[in-house]
Amino acid sequence: FRPRDTVGAERFPGYHLVGRPGFDTVEMKGGGDAASAARAVLQTGEYHFAWNMQVEDELLRRLEVNAKGRVRFTPSSSTEFIEVNFSDPWNEVDGERASGRTTHPLLSDAALRGALALLVDRGAIQGEIYGRQGETTPNFLVTPARYRSPNTRWEFSVERASAALDAAGWRRGPDGVRVKDGRRLRLVFQTSINAPRQKTQAIVKQAAAKAGIEIELKSVIASAYFSSDTANPDTVRHFYADLQMYQQLMGRPDPQLYMERFTSWQIPSKENKWSLTNSGRWRSDAYDRLWRAAEGEMDPAKRAALFIKMNDLVIGNGVVIPVLWRSEATAVSARLRGVEISPWESNLWNIAQWRMEG
Numbered sequence: 453f454r455p456r457d458t459v460g461a462e463r464f465p466g467y468h469l470v471g472r473p474g475f476d477t478v479e480m481k482g483g484g485d486a487a488s489a490a491r492a493v494l495q496t497g498e499y500h501f502a503w504n505m506q507v508e509d510e511l512l513r514r515l516e517v518n519a520k521g522r523v524r525f526t527p528s529s530s531t532e533f534i535e536v537n538f539s540d541p542w543n544e545v546d547g548e549r550a551s552g553r554t555t556h557p558l559l560s561d562a563a564l565r566g567a568l569a570l571l572v573d574r575g576a577i578q579g580e581i582y583g584r585q586g587e588t589t590p591n592f593l594v595t596p597a598r599y600r601s602p603n604t605r606w607e608f609s610v611e612r613a614s615a616a617l618d619a620a621g622w623r624r625g626p627d628g629v630r631v632k633d634g635r636r637l638r639l640v641f642q643t644s645i646n647a648p649r650q651k652t653q654a655i656v657k658q659a660a661a662k663a664g665i666e667i668e669l670k671s672v673i674a675s676a677y678f679s680s681d682t683a684n685p686d687t688v689r690h691f692y693a694d695l696q697m698y699q700q701l702m703g704r705p706d707p708q709l710y711m712e713r714f715t716s717w718q719i720p721s722k723e724n725k726w727s728l729t730n731s732g733r734w735r736s737d738a739y740d741r742l743w744r745a746a747e748g749e750m751d752p753a754k755r756a757a758l759f760i761k762m763n764d765l766v767i768g769n770g771v772v773i774p775v776l777w778r779s780e781a782t783a784v785s786a787r788l789r790g791v792e793i794s795p796w797e798s799n800l801w802n803i804a805q806w807r808m809e810g
Contacts, residue, residue, distance in 0.1 A: 455483025474807030493783035500785035509583025529702035539733035563620035565770025586776035639694040642670035
């Protein structure tokens with residue numbers, strides 16, 4: 453299913469529910485961008501449903517004026533986050549970059565990772581970009597509520613980040629960029645192409661510059677960034693950058709598989725064709741033990757406590773920096789009925805119940 457392809461479906465008369473589905477045909481179109489998809493539902497009425505409206509809330513509000521539909525916001529199952537690379541993405545080992553056998557030349561410094569967390573202005577990102585589409589969070593694991601850690605806090609402070617870097621021996625050079633042991637503090641920060649993510653990158657870059665960190669921004673077309681193509685060097689799993697941002701949906705209300713992404717056996721590599729999920733290449737025996745314990749724990753309260761500890765390890769070690777707990781924003785035609793959005797399922801999970809009125 454390539455960008456701008458369409459997929460057509462025709463009604464099956466032998467469907468097991470009488471009078472369903474509610475359409476003779478369905479057409480799905482891929483590619484394009486979220487803003488165009490929103491316009492196709494809210495303004496032109498060419499389409500009746502569009503998913504993942506990751507555009508600025510200000511634009512959505514304008515499109516909602518005298519619109520042919522509405523935007524729905526449903527809390528999602530996961531966060532938008534910045535991932536830190538613990539491996540070396542710039543040098544090859546046995547023909548492999550970002551090998552799990554290497555350590556990052558700069559980000560192996562815990563003080564630097566802590567400073568980066570202080571330079572993500574979640575409040576500005578929520579207020580100026582996402583609005584109704586998200587809320588700030590210090591946690592990677594955000595739902596169900598019993599798994600959400602009460603132990604973490606987020607803070608934005610260029611001053612505290614600068615002080616931490618000073619204490620760790622990162623000294624400002626003549627141009628204001630910090631240097632330590634002859635290494636210039638310059639990082640490449642990548643994400644997929646869409647306006648909210650590029651604006652988020654810009655906010656982080658601006659704050660980092662004030663603290664003496666030079667950040668180069670890289671934007672990758674989504675179809676390449678999230679591709680499983682082993683020959684594509686720009687995928688999330690290859691992670692040939694220092695920092696990267698995206699959202700990974702949880703997909704089910706139990707976090708066991710979702711949190712497996714940080715285990716040591718999930719590190720992507722050339723050998724496993726970059727098919728595994730620990731893109732940051734972080735290793736922690738303590739985390740592995742917690743995950744294994746949760747896998748066999750039958751007491752719900754004890755199991756929840758194990759996942760909270762896992763989340764706290766990930767946040768405390770600067771493995772990821774949560775940006776927002778995003779909501780699922782969908783554009784729905786005013787004529788379309790029966791749509792129910794779930795944080796755990798495809799948006800089309802109950803399409804047999806959808807119908808048109810008028």
